[in-house]
Amino acid sequence: MTYQAEYARSIEDPQAFWGDKAAALKWFRVPQQILSRDENGVERWFADGELNTCYLALDVHIEQGRGEQAALIFDSPVTSTQKRYSYTELRDQVARFAGVLSAQGVVKGDRVLIYMPMIAEAVIAMLAVARLGAVHSVVFGGFAAPELAVRIDDARPRVVVSASCGIEIAKVIPYKPLLDDALARAAHKPDACVVLQRPEVKAELLPGRDLDWQAAMAQATPADCVPVKATDPLYILYTSGTTGRPKGVVRDNGGHAVALKYSMQAIYNMNPGDVFWAASDVGWVVGHSYIVYGPLLAGCTTLVYEGKPVRTPDAGAFWRVCAEHGVKALFAAPTAFRAIKKEDPEGQLLQQYDLSKLQTIFMAGERLDPPTYEWTRDISGKPVVDHWWQTESGWAICANPVGIEMLPAKPGSSTVPVPGYNVQILGPGGDELPAGEQGILALKLPLPPGCLPTIWGDFERFKSGYLSDFPGYYSSGDGGYKDADGYVFIMGRTDDVINVAGHRLSTGEMEEIIAAHPAVAECAVIGVHDDLKGQQPVGLVLLKDGVELDEARLEAELVASVRQVIGAVACFKRAVVVQRLPKTRSGKILRKLLRQIADGNEYSIPSTIDDPASLAEIEAILNRRGLLGKS
Numbered sequence: 001m002t003y004q005a006e007y008a009r010s011i012e013d014p015q016a017f018w019g020d021k022a023a024a025l026k027w028f029r030v031p032q033q034i035l036s037r038d039e040n041g042v043e044r045w046f047a048d049g050e051l052n053t054c055y056l057a058l059d060v061h062i063e064q065g066r067g068e069q070a071a072l073i074f075d076s077p078v079t080s081t082q083k084r085y086s087y088t089e090l091r092d093q094v095a096r097f098a099g100v101l102s103a104q105g106v107v108k109g110d111r112v113l114i115y116m117p118m119i120a121e122a123v124i125a126m127l128a129v130a131r132l133g134a135v136h137s138v139v140f141g142g143f144a145a146p147e148l149a150v151r152i153d154d155a156r157p158r159v160v161v162s163a164s165c166g167i168e169i170a171k172v173i174p175y176k177p178l179l180d181d182a183l184a185r186a187a188h189k190p191d192a193c194v195v196l197q198r199p200e201v202k203a204e205l206l207p208g209r210d211l212d213w214q215a216a217m218a219q220a221t222p223a224d225c226v227p228v229k230a231t232d233p234l235y236i237l238y239t240s241g242t243t244g245r246p247k248g249v250v251r252d253n254g255g256h257a258v259a260l261k262y263s264m265q266a267i268y269n270m271n272p273g274d275v276f277w278a279a280s281d282v283g284w285v286v287g288h289s290y291i292v293y294g295p296l297l298a299g300c301t302t303l304v305y306e307g308k309p310v311r312t313p314d315a316g317a318f319w320r321v322c323a324e325h326g327v328k329a330l331f332a333a334p335t336a337f338r339a340i341k342k343e344d345p346e347g348q349l350l351q352q353y354d355l356s357k358l359q360t361i362f363m364a365g366e367r368l369d370p371p372t373y374e375w376t377r378d379i380s381g382k383p384v385v386d387h388w389w390q391t392e393s394g395w396a397i398c399a400n401p402v403g404i405e406m407l408p409a410k411p412g413s414s415t416v417p418v419p420g421y422n423v424q425i426l427g428p429g430g431d432e433l434p435a436g437e438q439g440i441l442a443l444k445l446p447l448p449p450g451c452l453p454t455i456w457g458d459f460e461r462f463k464s465g466y467l468s469d470f471p472g473y474y475s476s477g478d479g480g481y482k483d484a485d486g487y488v489f490i491m492g493r494t495d496d497v498i499n500v501a502g503h504r505l506s507t508g509e510m511e512e513i514i515a516a517h518p519a520v521a522e523c524a525v526i527g528v529h530d531d532l533k534g535q536q537p538v539g540l541v542l543l544k545d546g547v548e549l550d551e552a553r554l555e556a557e558l559v560a561s562v563r564q565v566i567g568a569v570a571c572f573k574r575a576v577v578v579q580r581l582p583k584t585r586s587g588k589i590l591r592k593l594l595r596q597i598a599d600g601n602e603y604s605i606p607s608t609i610d611d612p613a614s615l616a617e618i619e620a621i622l623n624r625r626g627l628l629g630k631s
């Protein structure tokens with residue numbers, strides 16, 4: 001099958017295409033209805049099918065005789081530990097933890113919030129929730145207590161699962177004080193918290209509410225899989241939007257399982273028994289899809305890595321893990337390779353390892369700049385595949401479909417639309433633009449299985465945020481173009497979302513925090529180019545009239561506030577005082593123009609601008625501070 005034939009069939013007859021792919025799963029009730037509409041009028045996949053995602057990720061492989069095969073390898077250079085779980089061992093741990101949750105009253109449809117570092121128990125907790133037909137919401141460990149509290153109030157979990165600490169490069173981060181702080185701030189109170197005590201830090205447990213993971217596991221009765229409808233939610237994953245309020249992306253069970261299983265073969269060329277490593281974090285969508293569900297649904301071995309690309313202990317870490325565990329496909333963010341390149345530009349550390357099993361390196365999460373693409377390809381000697389996707393899609397929208405047909409790569413392009421995705425470039429009026437013209441990347445409906453059907457508890461936000469700009473299309477928030485060969489080039493966000501070290505962040509949220517400072521009249525946060533992290537946020541701050549303040553002190557206070565509210569992961573380190581912000585005559589800050597200035601791109605001055613002189617002034621300030629970059 002060529003890519004062209006596979007793609008054409010997915011677009012011309014999506015029902016037949018996805019009906020065939022669904023047959024690769026062992027359903028409890030095989031779906032007859034392939035595509036239908038839900039009460040919101042949204043197209044849904046496999047509505048009358050019944051399944052259990054944990055069963056498909058674990059039990060099915062044991063039934064098929066692969067119980068002794070490695071399901072999960074935990075590799076933690078920061079604690080000098082490694083542990084291997086066979087499919088049978090992982091299923092037993094998961095069933096037992098499902099018993100722990102069940103004893104706390106968790107039933108189908110309940111939410112369980114997971115706030116854990118990159119350890120095997122985070123995966124065990126996720127799968128245990130899925131086993132009960134409940135809904136997990138994993139919160140990335142780098143978020144601070146107020147962010148965690150917002151998610152607790154939105155998801156309203158019956159139980160929270162956490163650990164005593166996470167370990168970053170050379171520092172131990174106690175999680176329990178952050179969780180306690182978040183619970184004190186949140187209006188919603190869970191019935192129980194299950195806390196894994198790690199040797200590095202002992203957490204204080206609150207009698208009557210907090211349970212010790214080990215003790216609860218010792219007493220638990222293993223729980224079996226609960227059948228759910230294909231359209232029932234598997235998880236909620238919060239992601240940054242343009243406002244301070246994070247969006248709870250909902251993933252269903254059926255479409256998700258079908259799409260991820262298909263992707264493991266079609267995109268990543270993985271077969272049962274192969275080792276797949278997504279060097280991400282379970283707190284992000286890449287972690288959900290390709291540390292946990294994708295590899296396990298495909299009967300592969302997945303790797304949970306508690307470490308960094310560098311300094312744990314050196315820039316050879318990725319190559320060491322690939323060699324030691326026989327990784328066939330490695331998936332990471334470009335920023336990780338930029339970090340490796342910075343410390344080991346000649347790839348000398350790589351020479352120490354046997355990478356003969358490694359076939360392909362995949363990258364996503366941010367734009368893969370051609371120099372990083374070329375460097376990684378040249379030093380590793382492996383094909384490097386850039387692929388574009390979002391939390392909302394849950395799997396790649398554009399990729400080089402290595403398992404169908406490896407197409408020639410073009411640096412700067414995430415190759416072609418993946419089967420199932422009807423990718424169009426639209427002009428401002430919604431017209432489909434010809435090859436070479438830059439516009440908004442939009443997906444013609446229906447979206448393929450696996451993509452979000454709504455925002456948790458807020459369908460209107462889904463509709464207004466994604467479906468209203470261009471009727472009949474999902475609007476991605478990214479801009480780009482297609483070339484004459486149909487290759488897609490992603491040029492960056494068209495809204496106020498930025499990408500820092502592969503982490504998606506909202507500038508709007510940072511602006512809300514900065515604007516709350518008593519000296520600040522107004523502000524704009526923009527993403528400026530950063531050689532390592534792709535982008536870094538910079539605050540442009542206008543002071544209230546008459547305020548006299550040391551600029552360095554103000555910067556330090558604003559940096560501390562953003563870190564305290566959002567977390568260290570925001571990487572907000574720079575704030576500069578400006579005299580004016582460019583605005584339209586109606587008072588709207590021209591953020592797009594600010595982004596263009598900061599990126600060192602050409603810009604034209606809009607006729608609606610109130611104060612054109614402000615532009616040159618800001619350009620001069622950014623230049624003086626070394627913040628003008630070329631993206």
Ligand code: COA
Nearest residue numbers: 141142168279280286308333335336339365501502568569
């Ligand atoms: N828990 C607690 N804190 C965390 C954290 C976590 N899970 N993850 C990051 N942080 C903290 C870091 O310790 C750092 O704190 P600091 O300001 O006190 O130093 C801060 O958040 C910023 O982290 P980061 O942007 O990751 O910078 P870094 O210098 O620690 O590491 C890289 C740089 C490039 C090595 C790292 O960003 C990386 O590996 N990125 C890949 C990202 C990725 O996999 N994204 C997933 C999408 S595929």
Ligand code: AMP
Nearest residue numbers: 364365366367387388389390391490504
């Ligand atoms: P997230 O939801 O955190 O996965 O972030 C999604 C956003 O990251 C997308 O909307 C893009 O802006 C960006 N992104 C992800 N992958 C790529 C890629 N391969 N090329 C360019 N941008 C990307």
